[in-house]
Amino acid sequence: MEASEVKDPLQSHPLIEGRYDNASLTQMLFNPVWRGAGRGWWLLFLISLGGTGLLIAAISITLARGIGAWGNNIPAAWAFGIVNFVWWIGIGHAGTLISAILLLFQQKWRTSINRFAEAMTLFAVMQAGMFPVLHLGRPWFAYWLVPYPNRMRIWPQFKSALPWDVVAVSTYFTVSFLFWYTGLVPDLAALRDSSKGKVQRIVYGIFSLGWRGSASQWHNWRIAYLLLAGLATPLVLSVHTIVSFDFAISQLPGWHTTLFPPYFVAGAVFSGFAMVQTLIIPARRALGLTRVITLRHIDNMNKVLLATSMMVGYGYLMEAFTSWYSANDYERFASLNRMTGHYAFVYWLLIFCNVLVPQIFWSKRMRTNTLVTWVAAVLVNVGMWSERFVIVVVSLTRDFLPSSWANYAPTWVDWTLLSGTIGFFGLLFLLFLRFIPAVSASEVKELQHELSEGNHVAEAA
């Protein structure tokens, strides 16, 4: 059903391949939910379940034996826990960028991938949130972070960056969830209406809140959705800024720098887009969604990857330049130590993964090659994790006094926690793909409606 659409000569891949009537779009997008779990899904589910089991075991050991079960020790009081926290929370940022910022900029290509990316945000922030709490040492006192009147007459110290972090991360999760759910309600109603069994109809019926898609509902929904996007936009920038304050407002060489907020935000978006690519490339094929998540989407996301890679690359360069230009011995040593010290291989790994690898995306052939993209995206994930390792551990293990220098080595509990969160993240994601349409049906229908009406200007995204 090809509509009379003028083809943009600059775009080789369309946003939606072909034109469909709304009934067949419903059919195509809901098929992954209604056809049930295949063998591949169960296999991945069991693997993720195993990973989640490892996570529970590692958390239990941490709770029973304390932080001593981790490799952290003075001077490296922060290590894997904080590295993993910053890594996971950064991954979340691409979801908000795609779902909120690109919505405000009216980038039509976000439509097919925003629900997927936003779900990734929620699940990544859930992993991130675990680490600072476990790192408290006595996580059962985590509620002390909340300012409530108590008999000890103590309050949180709000002039420290750490309570800012608590508020920022919990706000980020809550607002992302509200935004995601608001966008989901019309699709839950469509699932309710297209369900065959009574149980599904009741369950989706409850979660869709009785949505009917009436004009007055859309009228209010649209403005609420747009406003939540508007709120999520400064929020996402503030979250990683505040995370970077944890480091930047301290005095440690390598941390004490005004470059950190923008450099952290760029790095977060960079790692997040890499994670979206890592997940979406296999998922679009497995779910049969290649006609709505096209090579155009992969291509566009690779362009963002390239741009943000240049931004973090500029950050690395400026860090080195500023430390030299400061003429401060400690700053100069911190920079040199990253490149030539005990953990130099991690630094060069991050330069390779974050700066060199994305350069292949100058080529359009590479940008539209899913295998190349997937491998590059996985490498970027590794690179961004290494970057946080370099920032946290390398700075701490070589501070001002050589007498307090010591190396850091993670224990098996550290590694198990990291891989366990990856397993748990995968588990949540698989459940999402199984029970919720990964592509927003109402938004794709709206997009197709706009495209078919000859609104070509909007498509030149």
Place this chain on the structure above:
Amino acid sequence: MALWVLGEFSTSGALLKAARDLRSRHSEPIETYSPFPLDGASEALRLKRSKVPLLGLVGGLGGAAFGYLVQFLTNAVDWPINVGGRPPHSAPAFVPITFESGVLLSSFSIFFGLWAILKLPQPYHPAFDLEAFRSASSHGFWLSIEVQEGGPQLDAVSTELKNLGAVQVAAVPERS
């Protein structure tokens, strides 16, 4: 007791045209239903401006004020701690949490305000009694008009809908 006359249209254009037409001649409550937001539907039904933005503004300002006040009262009034000679009431350090609590409360107001304005969750609606209405969330473009049962309008409205191009017309009574 009210009776809901529901008509399905095959295209969004036909639905909007019918809605405009009916709105200009009827005072009864009219609604359109579509699987995605339709440009022009709000204007066709002459809907009032949404109250959601106002709720968001009030929630945001209230949240920010609350966030600042909590920090001020705990750290500067109730138990001031001198850390490196910094003033107990240190406004720049209170900015991040003030901002975050403003965003949080604004989002809560928008989210819960939206459902309150729409009177959702609402598990029962007369339209759900009609099996064919299931298509409204997938591909159908529906229109509803509320008339009083037993009145002479029912037949007139049904014919009117058919004349405007409705593919099918049905009437469902509102269960009490």
